[in-house]
Amino acid sequence: MITGDATDLFRNRTLLIATMHGKEKAIGPLFERELGLTISVANSLNTDQLGTFTGEIERQEEPLSTLRKKCALALEGHKIDLVVGNEGSFGPHPGIFFLNADDELVMLIDKKNGLEVVARELSTKTNFAGSVVESEQQLMEFANKALFPSHGLILRNGKDGKEIIVKGITNENELLHAFHEIRTKFGNVYVETDMRAMFNPTRLDVIAKATEKLIAKLHQLCPECLTPGFDVQRVEPGLPCSLCGRPTHSTLYHIYSCKRCKHEQSKKHPHGKTNENPMYCQFCNP
Secondary structure, eight states: OOOOOOOHTTTTTTTEOSSSTTTTHHHHHHHHHHHOOOOEEOOOOOOGGGGGGGGSOOSOOHHHHHHHHHHHHHTTTEEEOOOEEEEEEEEOOOTTTTTTTEEEEEEEETTTTTTTEEEEEEEOOOOEEEEEESSHHHHHHHHHHHHTTTEEEEESSSSSSOOEEEEEOOOOHHHHHHEEEEEHHHSSSEEOOOSSSGGGGGHHHHHHHHHHHHHHTTTBBBBBTBBBBOOEEEEEOOOBTTTTTTTTSSEEEEEEEETTTEEEEEEEETTTTBOGGGGGOOTOOO
C-alpha cells in the first residue's frame, strides 16, 4: 500500500518527458517544483512518426491513444519507469463554434506502480489560423494577428499542399523570401500558424495549465489505498428542476474512482447547485 502523499511515490525518481518540440519548458519546472522529480528529456524520440500538424504524416489514432503510444515510445531505450507526454489538437471549439480552441492532453505513466493519470485543458487562448495570401500586405496582416515573430509561421503551396512546406519561420526576411519563392512557382501561398510547441509560446502556456491540472490530480489520493489520481470518472445526471422538481439532464453527482483498488466515492451537487433553472428542464421547457 502507498503511504503518505503523492510526493512519497515520486521522491528521488527521474521523470522522462516525451517530446521533441521543447515542451519540457512548460512541463519540467512544474514537476520539479511540485513533486521534486529529476527531469530528463527523450531527445532521440521522433514524435512526428505519430502524425504532423502539416499533414505529411496523418495521425492514425485518436489523441489519447496517440499520447499513450508516444509515452511508450519514449520509454524504449531508457532505464526510466516514469514518463509524461502531451498531445494537442486544434480546431473549432466544441461548444463555441465561432472560436478556435487548443485542446491539450497531458498523461503521466508510472510503470513501477501501474499508474496512468491524464489531464485535459481546453482553451480558446490560441493563435491557430490559416489563410491564402496573394500579396506581402496580406501576408504581414496575417503575421501580425498571429503574433509573429514571437510565434512561428508556416508557408506552403495551398492549404493541403505538400510540394513546398517551410516551417518554423520566425523572421521577416525568411518569411518574405519563402512567400515569393512559393508564389512564383505555384501562383498562390497558404500561410498558417506553426503549432509546434517550440514555435508557439501561447500553446506552451496551455500545456502548462494542463500539467498543473495533472499534478493536482496526483495530489488527490484514494481514501482507501492512497493511490494518486483519485478523480472523477463519470457523472450522474438528475439535478432537480427548481420549478417542477423533476430530474433534469444536469449533473447531480460526480463519481470519483481509484484505478488501482476500484474504490468509488460520490460527491453530490459538485457545481454548488442544488436545483436547475426550468429553462434546462425537459418537462418545463420541452
